[in-house]
Amino acid sequence: PGWVNEEWQEYIDSPETLYVQNGCLHIRPVKKGDKYYSSRISTEGKCSFTYGIFEAVLRVPRGAGYLPAFWLMAEHEGRYGKWPCCGEIDICEIMGSDTGRMYGGIHYGLPHGETQGFIDLENDDFAERFHKVSLKWEEEHMAWYLDGELFFETNRWYATDRSGKPQPYPAPFNHPMYMIINLAVGGTWVGNPDETTAFGGESLEIASVTVYQEGE
Numbered sequence: 001p002g003w004v005n006e007e008w009q010e011y012i013d014s015p016e017t018l019y020v021q022n023g024c025l026h027i028r029p030v031k032k033g034d035k036y037y038s039s040r041i042s043t044e045g046k047c048s049f050t051y052g053i054f055e056a057v058l059r060v061p062r063g064a065g066y067l068p069a070f071w072l073m074a075e076h077e078g079r080y081g082k083w084p085c086c087g088e089i090d091i092c093e094i095m096g097s098d099t100g101r102m103y104g105g106i107h108y109g110l111p112h113g114e115t116q117g118f119i120d121l122e123n124d125d126f127a128e129r130f131h132k133v134s135l136k137w138e139e140e141h142m143a144w145y146l147d148g149e150l151f152f153e154t155n156r157w158y159a160t161d162r163s164g165k166p167q168p169y170p171a172p173f174n175h176p177m178y179m180i181i182n183l184a185v186g187g188t189w190v191g192n193p194d195e196t197t198a199f200g201g202e203s204l205e206i207a208s209v210t211v212y213q214e215g216e
Contacts, residue, residue, distance in 0.1 A: 001036070008065070008186035008193070009038040027183040028203035029066065036199075040182035048075040048176035052213040054091055055134040056181070061202030062127040065193030066096025067184040068204040070133060072177040080172045081162030084112045087172035089142070092133040095190050096197075099127040104135065104144035104152055108172055110160045117144060117152025130207055140170050181206060 001010050009029060018039035019026050029038040049072075060068045071093075074086035088107040095101070105116030134145040143153040159171035183204045186192040193199075 004184070005187035005189055007067075007184045008036045009184060010035065011040040011182070012037050013039070023207070025206040026203040027068070027181070027206075028201075029061075029183055029185050029199055031199040036185045036193075038183045038185055040180065042180045043178045044073070044075070044180075046178075048178040049211055049213065050174070050176050051137050051139060052211050053134060053136050054179065055132055055208075055210045055212075056092065057130050057132045057207040058092075059128075059130045059205045059207075060094045060099055060126045061096055061183070061204055062099050063096040063193065063197040063199075063202055065186045065191060065197055066202070067093060067187065067190040068096070068182070069093045069184065070179070070181050070209075072135075072137075072179060074172065075176040075178050079175055080159060080167060081110075084108055085110060085160055085162055085172060087159070087177070089135065089137065089173070089177065090116075091135040091144070094126050096127075096202075097191065099125050102126060102131075102133065102146060104133075106142065106154070106157055106173070108157045108159060110162075110164045113158060115154050115157060117154075119146050119151040127202075130205070137173070139174065142173070179209070179211075181209070 027039045056070045070091045072089040077086040080086050084107040090105050093103040100121045103118045136143045141155045159167035
């Protein structure tokens with residue numbers, strides 16, 4: 001707890017917080033006394049990718065303080081230095097208190113740079129039904145899609161090493177990254193749970209995760 005963004009949860013490997021049901025992977029946050037638990041899935045050390053199309057079909061939980069996310073982190077942080085120098089790509093972040101809006105973006109460099117876009121659903125809700133979220137990551141361009149429709153793109157970022165020395169573009173987004181899907185609880189960005197947050201019921205449901213690369 002408190003490791004990232006002052007989040008409340010402890011990530012554990014437990015069938016209470018991580019299980020398969022009806023063909024979907026579920027991440028479900030639970031509360032026990034004054035402690036909060038959830039799960040985080042990572043391909044670190046198993047498979048990583050440089051460029052490609054990354055997709056997930058998912059449905060998110062509703063609840064103040066929930067932050068489900070599908071994102072990429074650098075496999076070799078030592079190349080440019082620890083976060084944010086190593087780079088981070090957020091494919092999908094949705095606040096449990098505002099399940100009609102999806103965010104996508106990147107973090108990079110020193111001083112810490114951030115580029116972010118979002119899309120608001122019309123007459124729909126990410127907590128009500130499944131949607132396909134996608135990132136197309138190319139050497140000098142990134143594009144975010146919702147259900148196959150472009151909603152945000154960028155080719156503007158910069159890189160430094162851990163001392164702040166500039167690094168050549170398109171660093172830091174030119175080396176292998178691994179995938180993460182997690183459900184955080186609380187923190188400085190999303191805010192904290194309140195008396196309306198239902199623990200032990202709502203879950204992040206993932207129907208599929210797919211990566212496409214040229215020639216594969």
